[in-house]
Amino acid sequence: MGLVGVAAGIVVASLVLTDMSLSATALIETTLIFWLLHLAVQFLALRILVRQPSVALAGLLAVASTIVSLIIVNFIVSGLRIHGLSTYLFATLIIWVATAVADMIGTRMIRDRRQDRRQERRGD
Secondary structure, X not given: OOHHHHHHHHHHHHHHOOOEEEOHHHHHHHHHHHHHHHXXXXXXXXXXXXXXXXXXXXXXXXXXXXXXXXXHHHHHOOOEEEOOHHXXXXXXXXXXXXXXXXXXXXXXXXXXXXXXXXXXXXXX
């Protein structure tokens, strides 16, 4: 999951959800801490809890690790405020979608660059 996707998701969630607020300083802290926590939670879940991962299970773990990370970050970062279960759920979905879109765009950009390099080598 990329930092840009996490930051975008957090910003969008804080703008769309009335029971979520975020200061500018908290955005940086929230993004970095959330990203690190999310990676750790997902890694632990995939390595310890899951013996035979599937695509559906990986998606479910991504959503679950997103909400767990969001709850932890809300307790750690003082400039972030999330109030209510529905706000947590919608913020989780917004952040999850934003990171998925950012990952797809990043993957496509990498693939396009590789293809361009291959074409350049063939042309030279």
